[in-house]
Amino acid sequence: EKDGFDWFMRKEIYEQPKAIGDTLLGRYDTDGALRLDELRMSEAELRRIDKIIIVACGTAFYAGLVAKYAIEHWTRIACEVELAHEFRYRDPIVNPNTLVVCISQSGETADSLMAVRHAAEQGAKVLAICNTNGSTIPRESDAVIYTHAGPEIGVASTKGFTTQLVACYLLGLYLAQVRGTLFGDEIARLMAELEEMPATLQRVLDESEPVLKLAGDFAEQPSVLFLGRHVGYPVALEGALKLKELAYIHAEGFAAGELKHGPIALVDDGLPVFVVVPPKGRDMLHDKVVSNIAEIRARGALTVVLAEEDDPEIEPLADVWIRLPKVSTLLQPVLATVPLQLFACELATRKGHDVDQPRNLAKSVTVE
Ligand code: BG6
Numbered sequence: 001e002k003d004g005f006d007w008f009m010r011k012e013i014y015e016q017p018k019a020i021g022d023t024l025l026g027r028y029d030t031d032g033a034l035r036l037d038e039l040r041m042s043e044a045e046l047r048r049i050d051k052i053i054i055v056a057c058g059t060a061f062y063a064g065l066v067a068k069y070a071i072e073h074w075t076r077i078a079c080e081v082e083l084a085h086e087f088r089y090r091d092p093i094v095n096p097n098t099l100v101v102c103i104s105q106s107g108e109t110a111d112s113l114m115a116v117r118h119a120a121e122q123g124a125k126v127l128a129i130c131n132t133n134g135s136t137i138p139r140e141s142d143a144v145i146y147t148h149a150g151p152e153i154g155v156a157s158t159k160g161f162t163t164q165l166v167a168c169y170l171l172g173l174y175l176a177q178v179r180g181t182l183f184g185d186e187i188a189r190l191m192a193e194l195e196e197m198p199a200t201l202q203r204v205l206d207e208s209e210p211v212l213k214l215a216g217d218f219a220e221q222p223s224v225l226f227l228g229r230h231v232g233y234p235v236a237l238e239g240a241l242k243l244k245e246l247a248y249i250h251a252e253g254f255a256a257g258e259l260k261h262g263p264i265a266l267v268d269d270g271l272p273v274f275v276v277v278p279p280k281g282r283d284m285l286h287d288k289v290v291s292n293i294a295e296i297r298a299r300g301a302l303t304v305v306l307a308e309e310d311d312p313e314i315e316p317l318a319d320v321w322i323r324l325p326k327v328s329t330l331l332q333p334v335l336a337t338v339p340l341q342l343f344a345c346e347l348a349t350r351k352g353h354d355v356d357q358p359r360n361l362a363k364s365v366t367v368e
Helices: 008-014 016-024 043-048 058-075 084-088 110-121 159-179 184-206 209-217 232-247 256-261 285-297 329-350
Strands: 051-056 078-083 098-104 125-130 143-146 223-228 250-255 272-276 302-308 320-324
Touching (some): 008 016, 008 329, 016 159, 043 159, 051 058, 051 084, 051 110, 058 098, 058 159, 058 329, 078 084, 084 110, 098 159, 125 159, 143 159, 159 184, 184 329, 209 320, 209 329, 223 232, 223 256, 223 285, 232 272, 250 256, 256 285, 272 285, 285 302, 320 329
Parallel strands (some): 125 143, 223 250, 223 272, 272 302, 302 320
16 A cells, blocks of 8 residues: 555655645635634634643654744744643643643654643643544544544654644634734735645655755765754754654754854764755845854855755755745745655665664554
8 A cells, every 4th residue: 555655654755745735625715714613612712812832742743843933923822832741740831721732643642642631630722633533632632623644654754744734824824813913815825825835845746856866875974963943943853853763863953043052063074964944034034044054064064955946045055955945934844844754764765774663663652
């Protein structure tokens, strides 16, 4: 059932355009209103929320980190993101006006389930973003958004992650609609971009040859760094996690702004560094990351830059330029993550590892 692919993971990477399309299906009316029918929470309840806490583990946690930027920007509701097992064992400030959002592909991760119970006991409303119909976490939650990505077999999450991102965007835009924090035409513009996303992502997949070739060149590298700012930061963390999980290579993701506060000491001749560059916009984000690239190149780093395809500043700074289609900054993680998934999958394949069943890992960890 791998449809001619060598691994379920690779198949699932290539399924992402369709999976994202399925997450979006039926959410947006022709009359310009977002609808989350399966949500099970009233608009009155959604208007009462004064804080959101996202809890998750692993890759799902990184989806939560991206969601924070979008949700706070669109809704002006304070949003925290916490590892489920950390949330569970401290004394978080939670009350009936808190919305706890648990993101879990499987819906069975014990750490995440315990966080859901911990939140519910304190009277919080709990919303699950989940891929598995009828699994425990959505059953124990007040509300649910299913990602509809189809079964994910590869242990390392791929379409699970990108559809979680899309579900988080839908939640953020829906809250913005209900609470009136975004104009209708702004929601419509973002929804149009999301609805274009399957086609946009397909282009990224069709042009993935350079990243596959790169995996061949990097097979002997002992260590790889990933840098990003803003929503590119969780993408960097996810890129590093994929390499650890699949290729068993030491990899770390950093916030680019943190570089000078420590990690730059690691940069030495020939060290490969992936950098996620935000689209050029009205803010300073893009230029800040571009100057970070110059700083690491000056110290000998080999730079693999994920940046917009028509960005004139990238050519002289990139040893390898992975070109991304133009999208809004907040949506870029959907595109930027996919070459990193492919890179890790390909590198692990070349090293002869079992990509679908990495050592020591389980698809869903049902013990604490
Ligand atoms: C880990 C998996 O154990 O659980 C990761 O290996 C996954 O791939 C994490 O991201 C969380 O899983 P879930 O099902 O709760 O999203």
